[in-house]
Amino acid sequence: DHFKGEPMRHPALIRRAEKPFNGETPPSLLIEKFHTPNDVFYVRNHLPVPQVDAKTYSLEIDGISLNEVSLSLQDIKKFPKVSISATIQCGGNRRTEMGKGKPVAGLGWTGGAIGNAKWTGARLVDVLRTAGFKPEAYKHPEKFHVKFDGLDTDQSGECYGASVPLSYLLDGNFDAILAYEMNDKPIPIDHGFPIRIVLPGIVGARSVKWLSRVSISDEESQSPWQQRDYKVFSPSVSLETVDFSAAPPIMETPVTSYICSHDDGDKVKKGPLKLQGYAFSGGGRRIIRVEISLDKGKSWNIAKISDTNDTNLENTRNWSWVLWEANINIQSSAEIWVKAVDSGYNQQPEDFKNIWNYRGLLATAYHKIYLDVLT
Ligand code: MTE
Ligand code: MO
Numbered sequence: 001d002h003f004k005g006e007p008m009r010h011p012a013l014i015r016r017a018e019k020p021f022n023g024e025t026p027p028s029l030l031i032e033k034f035h036t037p038n039d040v041f042y043v044r045n046h047l048p049v050p051q052v053d054a055k056t057y058s059l060e061i062d063g064i065s066l067n068e069v070s071l072s073l074q075d076i077k078k079f080p081k082v083s084i085s086a087t088i089q090c091g092g093n094r095r096t097e098m099g100k101g102k103p104v105a106g107l108g109w110t111g112g113a114i115g116n117a118k119w120t121g122a123r124l125v126d127v128l129r130t131a132g133f134k135p136e137a138y139k140h141p142e143k144f145h146v147k148f149d150g151l152d153t154d155q156s157g158e159c160y161g162a163s164v165p166l167s168y169l170l171d172g173n174f175d176a177i178l179a180y181e182m183n184d185k186p187i188p189i190d191h192g193f194p195i196r197i198v199l200p201g202i203v204g205a206r207s208v209k210w211l212s213r214v215s216i217s218d219e220e221s222q223s224p225w226q227q228r229d230y231k232v233f234s235p236s237v238s239l240e241t242v243d244f245s246a247a248p249p250i251m252e253t254p255v256t257s258y259i260c261s262h263d264d265g266d267k268v269k270k271g272p273l274k275l276q277g278y279a280f281s282g283g284g285r286r287i288i289r290v291e292i293s294l295d296k297g298k299s300w301n302i303a304k305i306s307d308t309n310d311t312n313l314e315n316t317r318n319w320s321w322v323l324w325e326a327n328i329n330i331q332s333s334a335e336i337w338v339k340a341v342d343s344g345y346n347q348q349p350e351d352f353k354n355i356w357n358y359r360g361l362l363a364t365a366y367h368k369i370y371l372d373v374l375t
Contacts, residue, residue, distance in 0.1 A: 002048040002155070007189040010039040016107045020045040021190070024112030027260035031276045031323055034306060035085070035183050036115035043190045044090050044113065046160055046225065047152040050210050054194045059178075061128065063215035064144065065137035069130055073194050076178055079122035083312075084175045086200035086319035087280050088207055089114040091230045091250050094258065095360035097367070098352045104360030105239065111258040111367070114280065116321050118313065119198045120181035124214070125169060127178055138216075141167040147215045148197050148208035161223035162206040164199060164251065166216060173284065173316040175200055178211065200319035201282045203250040205230045220249070235356045242358070253282035255348055256364040257290055257324075257340035264369040268330060276325045277367070279305070279340035284317025286343040290324040293337040297350070301326055303338075318343075333373045339366045 003019045013023030024042045054073050062068045090113035092106050099108070107113075124146075125133065138144050146169055150160035168174050177198045180187060187193045192209025199206045205225055220226055231247040257279035262268070279287045290303040303326035328336075339348045349355050352365045 005051050006049050009043065009190070012040050013043065014110075014112065016109065020047055021049070022107055024109055025115060027111050027258065027277075030112060030115070030278055031260045034320070034323060035117055038117070038183055038185060038188050038191070041115040041117065041182075041191065042090070042113050044204065045152070045190070047154055049189060050151040050153070052151060052194060052210055057194050059195060059211060060213040061131040061215070062213070063147075063217055066128070066131040066133060066216055071127070071130075073180065076122050076127065076195065077180065079126045081120060082123050082175075082177060082314050083118055083120040084177060084198070084200065084315045084319060085116065085118050085313050086175070086198055086315075087114060087116040087321045088198070088204045089253060089280060091203045091205055091253070091361045092359075092363075094256070094363035094367070097365070098356060098360045098363035101352055102356060104356075104358060106360050111260065114278070114321070117182050118184065119177050119179040120184070121177045121179035121195070121198075124176035124178055124197065128214070133216075135170050138166055138170075141165070141170050143218060145217050145220050147213075147217050147221045148206070148211060149213040150208045151210040151212045158223070159212070160208060160225065161221040162208050162226050163217070163221035164202065164206055168199070168202075168251075175314070175316050175319065201252055201284045201317065203230060203253050203282070205250070229359065230361065232357045232359075232361050235354060238358050250361065254362060254364045255279070255281040255285070255287070255340050255342040255346045257338045257348065258367045259336065259338050259369055262336075262369060262371060265372065266369070267372045267374050270331060270373050270375065271329060273328050273330050274325055275303075275328060275336065275338075276323065277338060278321045278323055280321035281340070281342035281344075281346065284319055285346070286318040287322045287340050288343050289341040290322070290326075291339055291341075292326045292328060294328060294330065294334045296335060297337065301328060330371060330373055333371065335368055335370050337366045337368050
């Protein structure tokens with residue numbers, strides 16, 4: 001059994017698959033804290049969890065214009081210690097809603113395949129410098145890719161892998177962290193112990209856990225999660241007709257928002273009601289506004305959004321979600337809509353119709369729930 005060494009999981013996680021393990025955070029727990037507690041942070045594994053011994057762990061660095069270097073966990077801890085606050089979200093978050101109109105393929109996540117944490121470790125660029133990394137060595141950075149391999153492998157020995165264009169790393173406002181702490185504790189096994197790369201503002205699939213190798217290459221990672229999954233195609237493309245080379249892998253993610261305090265179909269009392277949830281946008285864009293409608297968009301209430309409170313951390317951009325709350329007055333049963341606006345003035349689509357894709361990825365339409373008012 002390739003799964004016999006799996007860690008214990010918190011009973012509150014909503015289990016979506018067992019082998020490999022996948023569990024989402026109940027939305028009601030997401031709104032309790034700005035930093036999601038480690039033990040209830042969603043888990044998205046594609047393969048069995050690898051057994052890693054921190055004493056013998058080593059990270060290999062190699063590739064174009066780099067010297068081959070091998071670093072122990074102790075070596076990595078000697079680099080300047082940096083902490084950032086960043087949200088990680090699965091590309092499949094909210095897939096269930098997209099699948100309501102027309103079925104989609106993939107794990108049935110509701111809105112809990114997302115979490116926000118304080119990540120602490122070494123900056124990737126600092127570590128790469130020990131392998132001789134010099135930005136000037138790459139004349140056309142968009143032609144190079146930074147590839148990440150995990151220690152988790154399938155039965156044929158193929159590991160989980162992902163890559164990002166080198167241009168992300170050369171951007172001085174991008175915080176790529178080789179994290180060994182999550183919320184001030186060693187990274188839990190399920191989240192990549194002893195080292196995971198955290199690539200903030202980018203779809204969760206690229207933040208490789210149990211990191212074994214970083215390379216600079218003139219091609220993308222050839223892993224199926226880079227080449228086939230985690231790409232978004234036109235609504236008219238199906239698994240039968242898809243040309244995987246026709247779309248790039250998802251990187252920065254679009255603006256989204258979610259109501260966490262209530263479920264679709266909940267019964268509530270007539271009168272004042274507090275709604276709560278989260279909103280997030282990728283690429284380091286801030287959430288500037290969250291709006292609630294009780295009348296299908298005829299009028300909107302502005303929600304109060306949390307301070308992202310990152311002043312003690314070393315974020316170069318806003319990589320974290322906001323938690324929001326809105327005090328409404330509900331007089332009769334209604335559909336409640338939420339939408340968010342980010343600092344690029346991007347807004348969510350009103351419904352899933354024209355963003356539907358057969359894998360159910362980037363399901364970022366307005367979140368709509370029906371509340372039944374007791375009379
Ligand atoms: N890294 C490895 N090595 N193996 C994986 O299966 N899953 C990816 C990413 N990194 C994965 C991985 C995906 S799709 C997501 S959404 C995030 O990890 C989930 O991170 P989490 O389990 O810490 O929440
Ligand atoms: Mo994911």
